[in-house]
Amino acid sequence: MRDFLETLAEIVGAGNCLTEDQARQKYDRDITGFYKGRSLAVVRPKNTAEVAAIMAAAYGARVPVVPLSGNTGLAGGGYPGDDGRSIILSLERMNKIVEINTKSHIAIVEAGVILADLHRAVEAHDLVFPLLFGARGSCMIGGNLATNAGGSNVVRYGNTRALCLGLEVVLPDGEIVDMMSELHKDNTGYDLRDLFIGSEGTLGVITGAVLKLFPKPKAYATAMVAVSDMAAALALLHAMQAASGGGVEAFEYMPRGYFAHLQAIDPKAPMPFAPLADINIMIEVAATMPGDATPLPDGSLPVANRLEETLARFLESGEILDAVVARSEAQRAEMWRQREMAFEVSMHLGMPVTNDVAVPLDKVEDFLNRADASLRREFGSVEPIVVAHLGDGNLHYSVWVDPDASGVMDPATKTRIYTLVEDVVESLGGSFSAEHGIGLAKKGTMARRKNRAAVSLMRRIKAAVDPENIMNPGKTLPEG
């Protein structure tokens, strides 16, 4: 192993081959603190050639490699094991935005670019890269692609897969696959780009990407709305899409329980309604056309007027109970802050059983009723903390049952909770992993629920691309 470590140090420089416990610590544990491992070393290459050399060395020495970007993943995909055998390959030094092409609306980036840095860089050109969620200050494009991340803007722009035109990948044996296409159409054989997107580091290391950019909206209209039931929420979504020409950028569900927990950790947070409503929706509509964003003689904005007219109509019909429209950028920012506290809110009682599920839009209410009822039948009183990207049917449903003093649940109870929720998801034609991926957290579910032929095909692909099983072994695919 000493030879191998010396080779790594030669490739990246001794200062970028971290072997001391203290230096490795922040890479060896995940953001929740639940997965704490021990790697052999953390290597920090500065370019694709160095990644290729590291992979060739690891392949030769049969050393497992765990790619790591921002380390904000919520499925344990970056866990290096605890036997000190794996190396972590950190993309953090590959953080160059190579090009922002304003003529073709693309960005060419290295995999270690932090999402928020890309946001800032493209905004300077009046463009957006519309992938948005709370971890944007730390997560990186490589990790976003490897997990096929979603977030709050999926309702308008799709998930990371939909935002990517090209990819550069280093295979387990060090071969570089250049798929850095800028094309919107390219039907030349199997779509290898899409094979690597969402593969959670199990097939290769993503080193670069060509990403789609969009015109920066010229104005936003944002509101918090208390609705009477989920059917009314969906009706509001569709009405607003119709009124704004598909301009709904975010449609986020925060029930009463979410705000109650938010208040527990942030007592000064202003509540949208007093008393709190059962069902609260944060809606944001964007104007991309100048006419929608140009103030009228009375100073109002057409995009905001359209939102308010729609809300007024729904108030009159009783489908919504109350609404607060953001009157300033500060009010809008506060609404977003409260939504983006979801991670802290769901973690504040300890490590929950988190279910990141998707169901068809018209089945969200069914899911909530049936999952709640099923858990209560089994465990008595249970109050899941729920928050959802409702516009795309993705719910984060976090459950605790009698956490012990350390806030940790026993594995059998966790599995039982997962299983009960999976039953409901499956019966509604949903997915047990909407946007966080499988990693380690959902491997059991993958074994229980994923179509067997699909898992078998994935295993054959894995064996073909990674015959020595060195790429993030033990993740995503259940043991055969």
Ligand SMILES: Cc1cc2nc3c(=O)[nH]c(=O)nc-3n(C[C@H](O)[C@H](O)[C@H](O)COP(=O)(O)OP(=O)(O)OC[C@H]3O[C@@H](n4cnc5c(N)ncnc54)[C@H](O)[C@@H]3O)c2cc1C
């Ligand atoms: C506060 C908070 C809010 C979040 N909100 C959302 C949300 O709304 N939507 C959502 O989808 N996710 C969300 N997440 C989860 C997480 O931020 C995303 O999964 C994100 O895409 C992970 O990016 P990362 O750079 O941190 O990846 P990492 O955590 O570093 O890695 C994640 C996985 O990808 C693999 N990987 C990383 N980089 C590469 C690479 N270059 N090549 C190959 N494999 C690689 C790793 O091995 C691991 O399996 C949230 C997390 C937090 C903490």
